[in-house]
Amino acid sequence: MNFAYHHSDMKSSLLLFVTFSSIVGAVESLTEKSRSEMDEVWEAWKLKYHKSYDSVAEEKLGYKKWQENALKISLHNMRYDLGLETFKTELNTFADKTFEEFAATYLGNRKQLKTDSDSSPSSVNGNGDSSVGDDLPVTVDWRDKGYVTPVKNQYECGSCWAFSTTGGLEGQHFNATGNLVSLSEQQLVDCDQYCYGCAGGYVEQGYHYLRQHGSISEVNYPYTSKFGFNHTCNETGNTIAATMSRYVSLPKGNEDKLKEATANVGPISVAIDASGLFEFYKSGVYYSKWCDPQLPGPRSACSGLRGVPK
Incomplete structure (x- = not known):
């Protein structure tokens, strides 16, 4: 990672400039969209993921969180296209939730308990045999x-x-x-x-x-x-x-x-x-x-x- 950075400072600076420009453009494009266009996307998203809300106030709040997440996803995918991220994101069913709300419902892992598992062997394969750690498939x-x-x-x-x-x-x-x-x-x-x-x-x-x-x-x-x-x-x-x-x-x-x-x-x-x-x-x-x-x-x-x- 350091080698790539120091190998071409000019290229890195250019990528940072392009990324910054993309972020500014993304913000401007979102704020310039007409309400009817945003409403159309919102309604299509709700239909796709079978979303409904108990009140107008609840839907307004969901819409606000959805807009914020749409911006995060858009910026992340721009970074992905520029080679600055290793994975791609999408506007999925969780887009009307904050991360805290998502975590409270779906992240059910608790910190590790001390149990009576076997201690880790130095090397093991699917048949229980030893394996050389340096000789692994790519x-x-x-x-x-x-x-x-x-x-x-x-x-x-x-x-x-x-x-x-x-x-x-x-x-x-x-x-x-x-x-x-x-x-x-x-x-x-x-x-x-x-x-x-x-x-x-x-x-x-x-x-x-x-x-x-x-x-x-x-x-x-x-x-x-x-x-x-x-x-x-x-x-x-x-x-x-x-x-x-x-x-x-x-x-x-x-x-x-x-x-x-x-x-x-x-x-x-x-x-x-x-x-x-x-x-x-x-x-x-x-x-x-x-x-x-x-x-x-x-x-x-x-x-x-x-x-x-x-």
Whole structure:
């Protein structure tokens, strides 16, 4: 990164000037739009995402937040087009919320508990064998290898921790059996009494629970917490679709170990800081220079890696 900056100070200055001009232009273009044009875009967005509001005042507030987010997204994508960002954003269903509102509903990961996981081995691959850390592939995509189920939606429930838990086990169950089964997040949301359902939870505890009880398939225990409510545990009598004997916690903050595990083991459960426009992510490699590793961000499953120039 420093080499690129010092290699061409004139080019960097030009990019900064163009970026500044783009920001000014974006602000001016938004303020010059007619009300009817903005209303048309607003109405089309509401229709696309099935948005409705309980009062005129609530809709006005939502419209204000939507405009502010539209500007952030527009500026970010301009920076992306100029090569200043590594991922692209879009005006999606969260555009009428502040980040604080988004976080309160969807970021259900809680700080790590001390559990009885196995200590991290120095090197391990999907078959449990040793691997040389320096001899890793540049690119891995476990979706292409059959380890990853289709994208799921937690809706208005802070259950990302449960989706991350099942994502990791789904991959390892496929590795062991050759059979990809979508596992039940609702089982964890309803039944793991050491977590808080839609109010958040811990992946480590989720793994501990499934190690003791086994995991039911999503077909037999479907997701029903779309509106943020837990339900009575209903796992009794259901067939167990996948089991696990152990899980491993990687060293905190060690990206080399994460890279090695992602390359060799399969999808890995991760937590990230989502304060860098993560809620509007569309494509590319998510990166934020404002990342705070102390924040308990959303849980997901890292399903591959790609070499990115530093």
